[in-house]
Amino acid sequence: MALSNVVETPASGFNFENVCRNVALEGLLQGGQTKAPKPMKTGTTIAGVLCKNGVVLGADTRATSGEVVADKMCAKIHYISPNIYCCGAGTAADTEKTTDLLSSNLTIFSMNSGRNPRVVMAVNILQDMLFRYRGQIGASLILGGVDCTGNHLYKVGPYGSIDNVPYLAMGSGDLAALGILEDRFKADMEMEEAKELVRDAIHSGIMSDLGSGNNIDICVITKQGVDYIRPYQESEYKDKRQRRYKYRPGTTSILTEKIVPLELEVVQETVQRMDTA
Amino acid sequence: AIMFTQVYGDNGKMKEYHYTGPVEHRFSPYSFNGGTVLAVAGEDFAIVASDTRLSEGYSIHSRDSPKCYKLTNTTVIGCSGFHGDCLTLTKIIDARLKMYKHSNNKSMTSGAIAAMLSTILYGRRFFPYYVYNIIGGLDEEGKGAVYSFDPVGSYQRDTYKAGGSASAMLQPLLDNQIGFKNMEGVQHLPLNQEKAVQLVKDVFISAAERDVYTGDALRICIVTKEGIKEETVPLRKD
Numbered sequence: 427m428a429l430s431n432v433v434e435t436p437a438s439g440f441n442f443e444n445v446c447r448n449v450a451l452e453g454l455l456q457g458g459q460t461k462a463p464k465p466m467k468t469g470t471t472i473a474g475v476l477c478k479n480g481v482v483l484g485a486d487t488r489a490t491s492g493e494v495v496a497d498k499m500c501a502k503i504h505y506i507s508p509n510i511y512c513c514g515a516g517t518a519a520d521t522e523k524t525t526d527l528l529s530s531n532l533t534i535f536s537m538n539s540g541r542n543p544r545v546v547m548a549v550n551i552l553q554d555m556l557f558r559y560r561g562q563i564g565a566s567l568i569l570g571g572v573d574c575t576g577n578h579l580y581k582v583g584p585y586g587s588i589d590n591v592p593y594l595a596m597g598s599g600d601l602a603a604l605g606i607l608e609d610r611f612k613a614d615m616e617m618e619e620a621k622e623l624v625r626d627a628i629h630s631g632i633m634s635d636l637g638s639g640n641n642i643d644i645c646v647i648t649k650q651g652v653d654y655i656r657p658y659q660e661s662e663y664k665d666k667r668q669r670r671y672k673y674r675p676g677t678t679s680i681l682t683e684k685i686v687p688l689e690l691e692v693v694q695e696t697v698q699r700m701d702t703a
Numbered sequence: 704a705i706m707f708t709q710v711y712g713d714n715g716k717m718k719e720y721h722y723t724g725p726v727e728h729r730f731s732p733y734s735f736n737g738g739t740v741l742a743v744a745g746e747d748f749a750i751v752a753s754d755t756r757l758s759e760g761y762s763i764h765s766r767d768s769p770k771c772y773k774l775t776n777t778t779v780i781g782c783s784g785f786h787g788d789c790l791t792l793t794k795i796i797d798a799r800l801k802m803y804k805h806s807n808n809k810s811m812t813s814g815a816i817a818a819m820l821s822t823i824l825y826g827r828r829f830f831p832y833y834v835y836n837i838i839g840g841l842d843e844e845g846k847g848a849v850y851s852f853d854p855v856g857s858y859q860r861d862t863y864k865a866g867g868s869a870s871a872m873l874q875p876l877l878d879n880q881i882g883f884k885n886m887e888g889v890q891h892l893p894l895n896q897e898k899a900v901q902l903v904k905d906v907f908i909s910a911a912e913r914d915v916y917t918g919d920a921l922r923i924c925i926v927t928k929e930g931i932k933e934e935t936v937p938l939r940k941d
Contacts, residue, residue: 469761488941490915493868493914493915493916494913494914494915495912495913495914495915498912598761599761632941633940633941634762634763635761635762636758636760636761636762636763636915636916637761637915638941639915639939639941640941661939661941663938663939663940663941665908665909665911665912665939666908667904667905667908668901668904668905669898669901669902669905671880671905673886674888674889676887676888677886677887677888677889678885678886678887679887
């Protein structure tokens with residue numbers, strides 16, 4: 427019996443309503459001399475490694491908006507289902523919403539079928555959606571999970587491409603992380619060794635890439651369960667300031683004060699007892 | 704994504720042709736190498752501070768490339784922006800300082816260097832040096848002086864100024880802590896050297912937290928009548 431109520435089939439052809447709207451908005455804003463807000467990109471380093479008993483995913487925690495750090499402790503490892511987690515790089519809103527949508531759809535599937543979803547199912551749904559939007563959704567995702575068929579690690583690109591490989595890195599710091607992974611990855615590593623490898627890969631991305639930084643999050647998925655360690659390692663730099671910058675009350679001047687009394691009269695009064703037992 | 708904004712024209716309708724056609728790739732003679740500079744003038748001292756990170760795009764070229772350059776015993780200049788132009792400009796300034804010394808048998812004063820720099824920069828009005836300069840030093844009376852410039856030579860004397868990539872984050876903080884702006888009922892204590900150095904360190908720590916181009920280390924040059932003292936403080940490296 428086909429579970430056709432899981433993902434609704436979209437209308438035929440590509441849906442570009444929003445692209446037309448965006449182009450029109452750009453035109454309007456240019457005339458009004460305001461700039462369209464820049465979407466917040468995560469400018470990230472994310473990595474994933476398959477090991478003997480499961481999958482290890484890692485990510486940094488910096489979100490940038492252009493050259494400014496917008497969030498120093500953002501969570502890039504998203505929950506998809508109890509056995510599948512997903513790291514997201516690219517436009518922050520896109521990764522959040524896409525993974526949320528996927529998670530909701532897979533929860534419905536789990537309830538209907540009584541099973542944990544398989545990783546390939548998550549990958550196929552993602553690929554379907556991202557391809558349909560022709561790259562307009564800027565989400566580069568690393569999916570990792572353990573299901574009845576084994577441990578899986580997949581990469582899904584923003585245009586809908588898939589890669590099924592034992593170790594991966596994505597984001598602006600991917601080349602730095604991949605250097606470490608290429609050097610030290612071995613098939614069937616022990617769990618602790620894999621965690622250290624992912625930590626080192628993310629650390630290399632943090633130090634070499636300006637778009638990545640701050641702390642390192644790690645998520646370990648095994649048949650027994652998930653260990654979401656946030657943060658796995660805090661950045662060793664502690665910003666110790668030399669002076670205290672506190673302002674006494676009254677430092678901000680009050681320029682004007684206006685008090686408007688509200689003239690109210692009691693028209694009706696009712697008392698209702700609340701049952702607080 | 705790039706393809707689609709060019710497929711749809713200004714009125715929102717699809718253009719007649721679908722491919723983008725020949726694309727002209729322009730060579731840009733400039734590139735932005737990041738970095739932040741800061742200068743503070745006190746009663747009898749001046750401080751010029753800069754971070755030491757040299758970057759391009761999302762990569763780091765060097766973690767140890769300070770942007771303060773010593774000009775004379777009483778003047779230090781901080782240059783940030785395009786590193787190629789920073790190097791050339793400081794070479795030109797050094798040459799001009801030597802020429803002045805040989806002709807006039809004395810070193811240039813801070814005010815004179817500032818005026819000269821303004822003409823050097825305006826000389827390249829139509830192909831500017833992509834450099835944000837801040838000069839810090841002592842004037843003829845021994846008081847601290849700060850001169851801030853724009854890339855084509857407009858300058859003025861200030862008490863404090865921030866320039867470079869994190870300037871928009873630092874300047875308001877300095878306005879509040881040194882200029883006592885936006886504060887009511889606070890004693891206007893004159894800035895002494897120790898407090899100024901602490902403030903500069905704290906302000907750069909904050910800049911490094913939120914600006915990706917600022918970090919690695921902080922180089923502080925303190926100019927007093929005894930000479931120029933340099934101090935290096937580590938900042939976050941990520």
